[in-house]
Amino acid sequence: MESILKLRNVSKKYGDQEILKSINLEVEAGEIHGLLGENGAGKSTLLNILFGRAVIRETGGYSGEIYFQGKEINIKNSHDAIKMGIGMVHQEFALIPDMTVAENIKLGREDVYSLTERLLGSGLALIDKEKNHQSTQMILKQLGVDIDSRLKVLNLSVNFKQFVELAREISKENLDLLILDEPTAALGQDDVPCFLALMNELSSRGIAIIFVSHRLEEVMAVCHRITVLRDGEKVAALGRDDFDINHIAESMIGHAICQAQAQTRNISGAIILQYLNFSVDMPGEAIENINLDVYKGEMLGIVSLSGHGKLALGNGTVGLYPSSGQVLLDGKKINTAEAGQAINSGIYLLPEERREAGLLLKHSILENVIFSAVQQKKRFLKPSIFPPLSFIDKKMSLSYVKEIIQHLDIRCHSPRQEVGQLSGGNQQKVCLARALAMEPHVLFIAEPTRGIDIRAKEIILEKLLDINREIGTTMLIASSELGEIKRICNRIVVMYEGRIFAILPSDCDDIELALALSGERLESSC
Amino acid sequence: MLKGRQNAAQIIILFFLGLMVLLAWHSGLSNTRLLNDSLVRLFMNGILVLSLLPMLKVGAGINYGLPVGIQAGLLGMCAAVNYRLTGISGLFAALLFACIGGVLFGYAYARILNLLKGKEEIAGIFIGFAFVFIMSFFWAVAPFSNAGMLWPIGGKGLRPTIGLDNYFSKVLNKLWVLNLGDIILPVGMGLFFALLCLLLYAFYKTKIGIASTAVGENENFARLSGIDVERIRILAIILSTVLAAVGICIYAQSYGFVELYDAPLMMAFPAASAILIGGSMGAGTSIIQVIIGTFLFQSVYVYTGPIANTLLLPEVSEIVRVIIVNGIILYALLYEGRREKA
Numbered sequence: 086m087e088s089i090l091k092l093r094n095v096s097k098k099y100g101d102q103e104i105l106k107s108i109n110l111e112v113e114a115g116e117i118h119g120l121l122g123e124n125g126a127g128k129s130t131l132l133n134i135l136f137g138r139a140v141i142r143e144t145g146g147y148s149g150e151i152y153f154q155g156k157e158i159n160i161k162n163s164h165d166a167i168k169m170g171i172g173m174v175h176q177e178f179a180l181i182p183d184m185t186v187a188e189n190i191k192l193g194r195e196d197v198y199s200l201t202e203r204l205l206g207s208g209l210a211l212i213d214k215e216k217n218h219q220s221t222q223m224i225l226k227q228l229g230v231d232i233d234s235r236l237k238v239l240n241l242s243v244n245f246k247q248f249v250e251l252a253r254e255i256s257k258e259n260l261d262l263l264i265l266d267e268p269t270a271a272l273g274q275d276d277v278p279c280f281l282a283l284m285n286e287l288s289s290r291g292i293a294i295i296f297v298s299h300r301l302e303e304v305m306a307v308c309h310r311i312t313v314l315r316d317g318e319k320v321a322a323l324g325r326d327d328f329d330i331n332h333i334a335e336s337m338i339g340h341a342i343c344q345a346q347a348q349t350r351n352i353s354g355a356i357i358l359q360y361l362n363f364s365v366d367m368p369g370e371a372i373e374n375i376n377l378d379v380y381k382g383e384m385l386g387i388v389s390l391s392g393h394g395k396l397a398l399g400n401g402t403v404g405l406y407p408s409s410g411q412v413l414l415d416g417k418k419i420n421t422a423e424a425g426q427a428i429n430s431g432i433y434l435l436p437e438e439r440r441e442a443g444l445l446l447k448h449s450i451l452e453n454v455i456f457s458a459v460q461q462k463k464r465f466l467k468p469s470i471f472p473p474l475s476f477i478d479k480k481m482s483l484s485y486v487k488e489i490i491q492h493l494d495i496r497c498h499s500p501r502q503e504v505g506q507l508s509g510g511n512q513q514k515v516c517l518a519r520a521l522a523m524e525p526h527v528l529f530i531a532e533p534t535r536g537i538d539i540r541a542k543e544i545i546l547e548k549l550l551d552i553n554r555e556i557g558t559t560m561l562i563a564s565s566e567l568g569e570i571k572r573i574c575n576r577i578v579v580m581y582e583g584r585i586f587a588i589l590p591s592d593c594d595d596i597e598l599a600l601a602l603s604g605e606r607l608e609s610s611c
Numbered sequence: 612m613l614k615g616r617q618n619a620a621q622i623i624i625l626f627f628l629g630l631m632v633l634l635a636w637h638s639g640l641s642n643t644r645l646l647n648d649s650l651v652r653l654f655m656n657g658i659l660v661l662s663l664l665p666m667l668k669v670g671a672g673i674n675y676g677l678p679v680g681i682q683a684g685l686l687g688m689c690a691a692v693n694y695r696l697t698g699i700s701g702l703f704a705a706l707l708f709a710c711i712g713g714v715l716f717g718y719a720y721a722r723i724l725n726l727l728k729g730k731e732e733i734a735g736i737f738i739g740f741a742f743v744f745i746m747s748f749f750w751a752v753a754p755f756s757n758a759g760m761l762w763p764i765g766g767k768g769l770r771p772t773i774g775l776d777n778y779f780s781k782v783l784n785k786l787w788v789l790n791l792g793d794i795i796l797p798v799g800m801g802l803f804f805a806l807l808c809l810l811l812y813a814f815y816k817t818k819i820g821i822a823s824t825a826v827g828e829n830e831n832f833a834r835l836s837g838i839d840v841e842r843i844r845i846l847a848i849i850l851s852t853v854l855a856a857v858g859i860c861i862y863a864q865s866y867g868f869v870e871l872y873d874a875p876l877m878m879a880f881p882a883a884s885a886i887l888i889g890g891s892m893g894a895g896t897s898i899i900q901v902i903i904g905t906f907l908f909q910s911v912y913v914y915t916g917p918i919a920n921t922l923l924l925p926e927v928s929e930i931v932r933v934i935i936v937n938g939i940i941l942y943a944l945l946y947e948g949r950r951e952k953a
Binding site for chain 2: 403405424425426428429434436438441442443444445446447448452456457459460461463466472473474475476477
């Protein structure tokens with residue numbers, strides 16, 4: 086078979102960071118090609134390049150060559166891609182909720198009354214609703230779903246929306262390559278086989294498919310070949326005969342280089358934080374009915390794929406998102422409805438978006454470090470008759486900040502330097518310093534090492550362990566860096582679809598962990 | 612690069628002002644007198660511009676709803692005039708009434724703006740406009756009894772313009788006047804303005820002040836530190852409104868008249884223009900920028916009048932002013948738009 090898509094040495098940089106490193110890839114007509122990798126491995130970037138998304142061009146484009154149907158192409162925008170015959174089903178739906186199913190599917194390609202088209206031109210021609218409805222119904226029938234195409238999309242369930250997306254793509258007549266970005270994530274278990282069968286049917290019609298999914302079993306069931314990406318590099322290319330779920334999982338994760346390492350410690354049996362039927366309504370990361378005991382002084386890792394709820398626990402506890410159920414700190418109930426309540430009782434959170442929510446970028450290191458302690462603990466304040474209007478004790482705060490700069494090894498030329506000028510690693514240390522000034526009993530940290538270079542990463546992990554050991558702060562670390570979590574945590578909570586899927590010891594098998602993330606259990610351990 | 616662009620408005624104005632000084636010199640007008648007038652107008656208008664600061668710093672944008680605070684000030688002055696309070700004590704009584712009104716109006720205004728987070732500027736314009744006419748109704752029926760304030764015929768409803776000559780006209784202007792040759796310095800009014808600047812500066816060094824700056828720069832950050840963002844915003848908006856109320860009292864005593872009904876309608880625009888000339892770019896605005904901006908703006912205002920009158924037709928000066936005031940707001944909006952895109 087001839088190859089329909091060929092990538093040669095495709096690379097992409099965002100600033101200084103190389104996201105894709107010389108990727109070579111070939112997809113044949115009628116092939117279903119699986120693309121696997123952890124979060125941040127570069128899958129989405131690759132898909133964005135293929136579909137000509139604006140982000141790629143705005144950040145300086147890509148390098149390397151892409152051949153489509155034997156010709157070298159340069160995809161400038163999504164419109165180009167569609168014209169060439171590339172379709173994409175997005176992870177987030179690209180549907181217009183207020184239009185009907187038929188209108189969504191036929192958008193831009195509507196059937197019109199031919200007389201009006203001749204009189205007024207195609208742009209102003211009158212749309213033949215009935216005909217659109219009928220042809221849409223045909224397409225949907227092919228897909229094996231039964232929806233009335235006159236329904237508005239906003240009234241459809243998530244499952245059906247996914248099918249509408251797909252129907253829109255396959256109803257394009259010149260479709261040669263279909264990109265599916267996690268299409269089954271939104272589907273219920275019952276609909277998945279149906280969806281996979283549909284993919285097979287499309288493939289038999291000669292349409293090539295690039296299939297991205299975190300559910301390894303699906304990928305193995307339906308794909309002809311699999312390419313695995315890790316840190317922007319192609320680390321494995323497997324034909325159907327070489328499929329082995331453990332091998333695939335292993336190549337996705339790679340082998341972590343161990344540096345910072347938690348010492349084995351005995352965690353006292355005392356429970357510091359207890360969740361009872363705790364649900365958090367965080368858009369895109371909702372969790373439901375969590376029951377969890379956190380022990381005093383432990384480092385608890387929380388991992389999940391994005392969208393499966395690893396961030397919601399912390400955010401719900403400190404009251405950033407509405408929650409229900411109970412949270413007990415040292416046996417006392419915490420009011421999570423009100424922001425500030427949890428923080429007052431000794432819980433603190435360092436958010437995942439460091440620059441967006443974790444720092445005052447235009448303020449100095451000094452101001453950042455003391456901020457929370459000033460506001461909540463009333464530390465570093467001069468005595469005053471009317472406490473809310475008390476001034477900062479400059480001497481006390483300066484000496485404290487100088488000390489902590491040294492302790493955490495924050496590289497800066499003065500405590501008064503603007504935080505925005507620091508590197509990512511040093512910014513994270515400033516966040517950590519702020520948390521330390523709060524002297525929290527429980528510290529939530531989301532993605533502590535995101536966007537930080539390898540050296541600074543180890544320092545931060547080391548400091549986290551130090552703080553945990555010396556002060557005894559209980560830490561809950563939500564991260565997508567499995568290797569790091571395994572190294573520094575005592576237990577690992579794996580979330581899947583908003584629930585706790587498994588609680589694994591930190592010395593668990595890499596493969597077991599990777600499988601648990603995809604909502605599957607290692608067969609031997611079942 | 613950001614810094615360079617930020618100063619563009621100031622550079623244009625400075626250039627324009629330089630031209631004015633040359634033209635004034637050329638047409639035989641006294642630059643000392645004109646600059647002196649600019650300084651007096653800085654003290655006169657400065658507090659109104661200063662009142663924009665708390666809202667800017669808390670992230671609620673430029674307070675185009677300035678008339679809300681102004682109405683509180685007018686109410687305060689009308690109350691003082693009604694009780695025939697005169698002199699400095701009369702002014703301070705008016706200020707006290709104005710502050711009470713400012714707190715009440717400010718609270719209601721803040722509650723509305725909290726519901727319209729992110730659209731404060733446009734909401735402010737409409738709230739300000741609507742409030743002017745609600746108050747017009749009030750002025751027409753309010754039970755004031757001092758005949759000097761009421762319509763001479765019929766004796767009901769307040770006059771559009773109430774002269775303050777018998778009450779506290781220019782009491783602050785005339786307090787501790789310093790004559791230095793050609794220059795006449797109203798030290799009292801200057802000190803009052805400086806005092807308010809200093810108090811506001813000190814406020815931003817306190818715990819609440821710092822919290823309010825943080826809310827303006829990064830709401831999520833503030834929330835994660837356990838700050839009640841809504842409460843801080845309400846406080847800042849009340850502070851803005853009270854300052855506006857004080858500002859109009861100082862302005863009116865200097866001007867000599869209380870102007871009611873639709874007079875406050877357009878008051879927000881010159882103030883906004885002044886703070887924008889000062890180089891204000893959102894939450895990072897400083898008090899120095901307020902002072903520089905107001906001075907530059909008022910100088911242009913003072914200069915254009917006589918120069919246009921001597922060189923062109925007498926009516927032109929007002930036209931030129933309106934173009935400048937609104938042109939600068941437009942410039943700032945364009946700049947803001949460009950920055951958001953980047």
